[in-house]
Every structure is written in structure tokens, then in C-alpha cells.
Amino acid sequence: MVLVSEGITGFAFFFPFFLRTSTNSPSGSIVSCTTMAFVVSSVALATCNLCGTTSAFVVDSLAIMNASTFVGSPVSAFSFAASSLQMNGWCPYCLQWKQSFGNVSQKTRCSMIFPESILIGNERGGCFVTSTSINTLAKLWFAFSMVILSVVMKGGKITQVGKYNEIAKSGSDFMNLVGAHRTALSKFEGIIEDCNDLRRNVEKDVNKIESTREDENKISGQEGQLVQEEEREKGRVGFPVYWKYLTLAYRGWLVPLILLAEILFQLLQIGSNYWMTWATAVSDDVTPPVKRSVLISVYVALAVGSSSWNLARALLHVTAAYKTAQILFYKMHSAIFCAPMSFFDSTPSGRILNRASTDQSIVDWSLASDVGAVAFSVVQILGVVAVMSQVSWRVLIFFIAILLSDIWLQRCYIGSARELSRLSSVRKAPLVQHFAETISGATTIRSFGQEARFMDTSMDLIDSYSRPLFYYKAASGWLDVRLDALSLVLFTSLLVFLICIPEGTIDPSIAGLAVTYGLNLSMLQSLLVWYACQMENKMISVERMLQYTCIPSEPPQLIESNRPDPHWPTQGEINICNLQVRYAPHMPFVLRGVTCTMFGGKKTGIVGRTGSGKSTLIQTLFRIIEPTTGQIFIDGVDICSIGLHDLRSKLSIIPQDPTMFMGTVRGNLDPLGEYTDEQIWEAIDKCHLGDEVRKRECKLDSAVVENGENWSVGQRQLMCLGRVLLNKRKVLVLDEATASVDTISDNLIQQTIQQHFSGSTVITIAHRITSVVQSDMVLLLDHGLVLEYDSPKRLLQEKSSLFAKLVSEYTRR
16 A cells, blocks of 8 residues: 655645555555645554554655765666665655655656656566555646545645545545646647657657766766865964964953053062061061051052952953954854855854854853963962062972973873864764754654664764863873872972071071962962963864854955946846856866856746756856856846845845745745835735735734744745745746645746736746746756757757657656
8 A cells, every 4th residue: 555645735635656565455556645744744654553564754855855966867866765765774664755856857756756766566676665655745746547545635634535536526625736737737738749759859869868967977976075074273273373362352452451460460469478578576575667557558558459450450351351252253153144155065054053152152261261360370470489589599490390390291281182172173063963953853853763873873973072072181180180299399399498498597487478489389380381281272262263254255245336227137138158157166067158148028947857057057146156157147237246235136036945034924025124014915915825814813913933834835935926026126036936836826826927027037947847838938957058948839849859858758647
């Protein structure tokens, strides 16, 4: 038994797969079912129980698309996905195909994936001959004769159950979709016969092209790899990193003030201690050199002065640290926000999150304290040395020897600790990314039954991150023990020296002061080495953040010397001249010499197999990807010679993945508040969402959650249509905009565009031929090359036309 589902606008239709059931089902029996996308998992579980199976899993559309990215042909892509699942030990009995092929080209979907991989019985050995399958789709792709059972749902309730002929007679919900699908197909009735005549002539040419593709797709792993290994510095942290950190806040003017405050604090502290030593009587028999009131007054004045400068030092230090962290945060995030899309294509989100969270936290909290502790320890050591040189200068010989030993230990430690710190920072990025992806995909992971596998992966990543961190902590403990031991040796040496000198050689009060400062000296030299090591280790976070401040940014938003006319473009004519594009310097070209002219006010459809360069061409038009060579002109203006804001604000796009932001319906349609409520309602009615918005309690102020999850994919797509209707532009791009909507919504979108963008240049990228066959011109891309560019009528008349082949593939269903 096979269960296949589709759902997009409140009700859905299920399509058949020629598969055998695994248990308790007659061989070759087929079931088709409809359901809402959010209840498919429940239907899958019920199907497993019905069939006597015990496991189920979901194949998401993204997984299929990722597979087709890495493998040459679509057939191999699907086989890759299927075999990968089986090799991983999943081997499910119940498969749920969740709109897995909505974004795959028509040829791939109808001619390769399903016939070769799913619609295969025992005699041909399909990939899933023992699997029950549930499919959530948005299109009517297959013949109804294959369906023996359909379940129609609307508004989350089952409205019809039965065979196709039964529900076709008893209800209208199901027939609305069928009628819309037949209406779309009826547009081809006049060309079906011609296409059938062309099939044999085209077949040979297609086979030649396919063989060429396979040869060209053999790219080496490193050359075709977009995501590269994370960069990691080696060796000592360079002086420019320290200098940049110290001079970020107020150009470094606070640094000498902080040092001055520390020096004055230390001088006054030494002065107060020396005053108490000199002015206090050794015994009651000795007359004090000053009166008690003078003793107390001077000491209080010195203590207050010392405390005041210490407070000033702390305030200046906090101000500098806060301002430095703030500026560094702003510079890094400004560079990330202005980075080109190629940066995000090649940089996993975990790397960015690691720098923005872990490294930023180190800069905010602990680095400033370590830098301040190093400076404070140096000043205090100098003060202690100055005092002890007046009392017991011979002890300084031991101090120099101990200090040299500390420096030797520091050099032994810092090399390993520095690299361990860098390694732990690099290994934390995959852990952060895996946690973020696991949390966002928890529902899918549970539906796969893969909790244990993801838990094992998490533990492996935690171990990978913890190993260098553990060794880093162990090395720190190693250094700490030896520094404490050397401090003990220094202090013991001082005590032995004071005990061994003859009586009367030194004043007892001065000896006590020397012991006090000697104890501080042994502790301070240990702390100095410790904080210096910690400062260098944590300065790696500044080093990593500064790397992201140097990210190459997008071209400027405005070029004042070359701004286009405010009414540009007036015609919308697009000239593409020898355009070559690739995503990175080490990667092959995606577009290889595209040259064509899209006439102003005309509708141009761009077709081609998955990976032919259709979306890349549109990204280049918006300068999301900069051309490697070649030029694009819009009404005679080179788009690379003007600012990005001037270019992108004059173009409109309905993207493949509809985007809605957290807020309200009004905020999503008119984020800048440029239009009245009447204009917004007019746009909503034109995009056929008026009834849906009006029945909500808050109307235009209805809530939109993050990513628009409380709206269906089709409604989000229509909302994007409403945006472009509000800010109507001369150039409109539809980047596979109807891939996720049902046939009825697709027809509505097409009608709206024809009515309200009749004078605009419309560029349509679509997998379904119905979306482009009525265009004025059709551009056929294959492997980054223009194979055909002419009107649909002329292309269909050409005996060797590949576009005719695509049409024939569609009409044969």
C-alpha cells in the first residue's frame, strides 16, 4: 500500500506511487490520500499501524535539493538520497515525501525521479518497493487512474474519502484543484500534437547534452567545495592586535591616564606605609617623632588620596574596557551585515555565532580584567622593588633569578596554551551550529526516530571541543603550581636573609615593612606571569573578531557621483553582455558567457534543469553576486556603476522562499509606513488574501510570528505578491515563486501579474511550463550557457528545440 499526500491551501490531493507494501498488503496495491501538511506525520503513523509496519520517516524537500546539488543528474540525485538513507540504517517501511520535489524542474520531477525511483513495480526493482509512502505536494502531477483511494481535507477536517470517481461526483473541494489543473493543461492542447512529432528528433540532442553534463560535472572535491576550513592563526599574537585593542577606545588616550592613576595610587600607598613605619614609636619608652593627631591626619590624607586614585583608575579602566568591547562588537557586526552573500555561502552560521557569543563574552568580561591586572602588577612590582632596594637589596638577586625562572616557565606554557585556546575556539563552532540546527529541527529528528544518532553526534562534538579545553586547563594548573612554588622560594629566601643578618643591622620596623613587601613581591611576580599568559590566550578572541572586521564588504549603497535618474528605469530593457559568474575564485563558473536582451515591458521566462544557472542569473541582476566578467545594462545604465540601494530599490522580486518577519501584516507589507490603509487593503485584495485577513480579529494588525509560521507557505507567497503590488516597479522577478502553491493559487498569481504588470518587464523562473509558456520570450539555460532564446511559438516550431522537449514532457502526463 502506498500513501501519497499533497496540501497547500486548506485541502490537498494525494498522488500514487507504484510500490508494494511491506506487510499485510497485497502486492502492487496503491493508495492516494490528501491532508494538511501539519497532520501528515499523524497520518504516516496511522498508515504504519494499518500496514503493520513499525517505523516511519520524512524526506524533506531540502534534503532532495541538497542531493541534487552534489550529484550530476537528477536521477543520481534521488538515488543518492535514497541510498544514503538506507546506508545509514534507516530503511523505513513508511516514507513521507514532504513536498520533496516542489522545487525540482518539471523534467526531473516527472520524467526521472518518479518513473525511475518510485513508480516502479517488482519487474523493474524500484528503490522503495517495500515501502509505504506518504507525499505532501502542491501540484497534481500524476494520472488519476493510479489512485484507488483519496482523502480530501479542508480546514483541518476530512471532508471526503473514497476513490477518485466517487469523490469527483460528491464534492467540490477536490474538483476545484482538478479543474484548475485541467485548465492549466488545456493551454497546451494546441501544441501537444506538434510536440509529439518533435520528440524523436530532440531525443538524440538531449542524450548528447546529458553525456556532456556528466563529463563537466566531474569536479575535484576541493575545487567544488564552497565551505572552506575555518581560518586559524598560528604562533604568537601579533603586536598589532594588542595595539588595536588598546587604541580602539578614544584612540588610546585613556591608557596613559590609567597608568598615571595606578602610579599615583602605588606611590601614595607606599607613602602611607612608610609614614606609619617612621612616625610610629617602636615602644612606649620612645618618644614618637610627631603627635598622634598629626600621625592620624597625614595617614588619613594619604589613604584617601590613594583610594581616590585607585577609584579613578578603576573608573577609567571600566570606561575603556566597555568602550573597546562596544566598538569591537559594532565593527564586527557592521562588517558581517555588509558582507556579500558569498561570505554567508562559505561560512557556516556556527562560526559567526561562536565569535559573536563566546569571543565577545571574553572581551566583555575577562580580557579587560586580565589586561588591567598585568598593568597593575607591573606598577606594584616596580614599587615593591624600589622599597626593598632601600632595605634589603640583596634579596633582589633572588628576585631576579626567580623572575627569570618564571619567564622560562611562561615560555614553556604559552606556546601550547595559545594553540590549545585557538583549537578549542575553532572546535566550538561546529558544536554551536549542531546545537542550533538540532533545536530548530527537533520535530523532524523525532519523526525520523534519530534522537540517538543526533545525541551521539552531539557527544562527539562536545568531546572534540572538550579535549583541547581540558588540556588547556591542565596546562594552566601546571603553570600555577610551579609559579606558587617559586613564590614560596623567594619569600623563604627573604625570611632567611632577615634572620641571618646581625642584630642591629636593620631597624625592626623597616624589617617588618620588608617582610610585608616581600610577601607581596612573591605573590605579584607569580600573578604577573599568570595574567600575562591569560591575557595572551584571551587576546586570541580579539584576534578572531578582528578577522571578521576585515571581511570584504558589498559595494557602496550610494555612489553620489553616479546616481541614476529618479524615474529610472522607464523602459525596463535589460541587456546582458558576455556575463560570467562564479561563487568563489576557487570554484568553476556557474554562468559562462550569457548574452541576451530582455525587452522592456515584455515577459521573459527562464527555464532549464536544476543547476543550470537560473537563480544565479537573478542574483547577479540584484548584484547579490558580482559578475566576474561581463556587464548588465538596464535602460543603458551599467548596474555595477551605481550604488546597491539605487539598483535594488528599483527592482521587485517574489522569491522562491517567501519571507515574513515577526510583527504584523501591516508591518510585513509596508515596513517603512509609506502607504495608507486603503492602499494596503487594495494590494491585499489583489493578491487574493483579503478574505483571510478580514476574518482575523486584528485585521491589518494581525500577528505574524517568526518566519511567518502561523501562515501557510502559499499565504506567505501571496503576501510577497502583495508587497510588490504596493511598491510597483518597472522590473519584476519571479524566482520560482509558485513552486510551493497549488494550481489554483498559481493561476491567481499569474492573472494578477498579467493584469497589474502589463507594462513592466517580468522575468519568470519556474519549473512548470505553464508559468512561462505564455511569456513573450523564453530563455533556456543549460550548464550556464544560453541554448535557446526566442518566442515560445518559434521554439515549438523548431525541430531541434529543447524547449519543445520540455513542453512535450509536461503534456505527456
